[in-house]
Amino acid sequence: MAALSPPEQAAALLDEHPDYRVLRALPRPECYPVAQPQGLVRTAVVIDVETMGLEADHPIIDLAMQRIAFDERGVIIRVGQPRQWFEDPGMPIPAEITRLTGITDADVAGRRIDADAATSLIASTTLAIAHNAAFDAPRVERRLPDVAGHAWACSCNEVPWPDLGFDGRKLGHLLMQQGLFHQGHRAAVDVWATINLLGRVMPDGETALAKLIRQAEQASVRIEATNAPYDAKDALKARGYRWHAEKRTWWTELPAVNEHAELDWLRDTCFCARPSVISVTWMQRHRG
Known part of the structure; x- marks a missing residue:
């Protein structure tokens, strides 16, 4: 050596x-x-x-x-x-x-x-x-x-x-x-x-x-808290949601297996009953 x-x-x-x-x-x-x-x-x-x-x-x-x-x-x-x-x-x-x-x-x-x-x-x-x-x-x-x-x-x-x-x-x-x-x-x-x-x-x-x-x-979903009330912003931010200035909505991305639990949370905590859910793969991810 x-x-x-x-x-x-x-x-x-x-x-x-x-x-x-x-x-x-x-x-x-x-x-x-x-x-x-x-x-x-x-x-x-x-x-x-x-x-x-x-x-x-x-x-x-x-x-x-x-x-x-x-x-x-x-x-x-x-x-x-x-x-x-x-x-x-x-x-x-x-x-x-x-x-x-x-x-x-x-x-x-x-x-x-x-x-x-x-x-x-x-x-x-x-x-x-x-x-x-x-x-x-x-x-x-x-x-x-x-x-x-x-x-x-x-x-x-x-x-x-x-x-x-x-x-x-x-x-x-x-x-x-x-x-x-x-x-x-x-x-x-x-x-x-x-x-x-x-x-x-x-x-x-x-x-x-x-x-x-x-x-x-892994497949994921992008959830946009469309029509969430204004006073839900603190709860959304604390949960890790980010603000999309152009769409004027809070959004997050998470594994597809967690979709239903997240929708339940939005409904029960933020009174957001009609969020937008978009399927995401690594060919769409990281584009803002």
């Missing part, structure tokens, strides 16, 4: 002391461990975008994606080459966005996303994964309309992180709790961080990716 480098010797020494925890940088892509597949192999593309702001119509300035292959255990068996495109928004990038992402006007000047290449890459996979799919999915589909209706999964909200012993959902925080760190808020870096996060084996012996796929594949 090769001798440890001086930094690794120091890290190993600190690891043995209860008063210290060591953070290690993400492995380089060429060093990512691969495994022999078991059973059915599927593919996914991990995606991240950086935009001019938080509004839905703010343009993308940085799009990154990387394909992975995984087997029926949810084990990543292969990672593809990272792809990244800057895009000129046709206006100055706000100083706050530059501060957050490091992307400057010079980085994007005259640049365009290769829409054909990006569309082809997404279409070649079973699903797209993002760490905040409710943000990324609608913006990607707005820029690449030919992939509308592709399946999406969210590594932030569709992995039961609290049940697994984690006390947050932010990408950097989840990595740190597993002894890793990255320089976040650049699309390609966040994609690689998400891949590493999904490939980690959880305390129960299953990967985070396996848990994500199982949850994302």
